[in-house]
Amino acid sequence: AVVLRGAKPVFVDVREDTLNIDERLIESAITSATRAIFPVHYAGVGCEMDSICKVAEVHDLKVVEDAAQGVNAFYRGRALGTLGHLGAYSFHVTKNFIAGEGGALCINSADLLERAEVLREKGTNRGKFIRGEVDKYTWVDVGSSSLPAEIVSAFLLAQLESIDSITETRRRAYDFYNDRLQLFETEGLIRLPVVPEHCTTNYHLFYILLNDRNTRDGLQAFLKRHGIHSTFHYIPLHSSPMGLRLGGREGELPVTESVAGRLLRLPFFNEITEQQQDRVVEQMTKFFRSPQAV
């Protein structure tokens, strides 16, 4: 989205604990060309929004939250996506509440609200017309057709009406892994997800950090051989083919690069059963306890 609008994204390294943007590194990345800060709330755990909004205020920048993974998650009791000037939610099929594709924009200031409505309505003031505020609608700005279809919206609405029970289902699956894998963390074999006390997660995903890339790749291959699909997350953007073209270079974000090589997401979805999760833990136990079986 940033590149599409002719701007240049500048990446900032992440914190070791939450894997969210390291708010202490933001200020040194700001130049006179900077316009906005885009914190990504990874795994439904909030970035350090108090510090981020303070930096933004000092430098007169907008804060646009990537809350794609953060629907129904909270920071100091406030919903992710509602803390900056703008916040984007995703209802992509991989998220907690899904419409196949699509999302929502949270708007925190009245002046941005009116324009957003026009941009969404193909550059017209049709929204005002539908509300009876103007007697005809016309072309007033640039715009696109970013409206969700009605049937898809109904499909999504049913999930939003069950937001608490869906979240509770995910909490149970999350806690199961978290409890059962505690021992491996105590032994220094893995690191479990960190959720700071002032953050309420929505249990978007469950990841573990292995000690090095070889162990991660080894565990992933071992699980695969036993019919269990686990995945990495993500290839860092700054050193991706497009990131390199935008001036990124390998080695620039050491924490990001290290974590990307060691992170593994375990099977995690609303319908996962304890039996299935038990199998994952059992195979992981085999991997760690009987190296000869690996």
Ligand SMILES: *Cc1c(COP(=O)(O)O)cnc(C)c1O
């Ligand atoms: C899923 C996701 C997106 C993209 O959301 P879309 O609805 O596919 O546009 C962006 N950022 C993060 C962190 C995501 O997880």
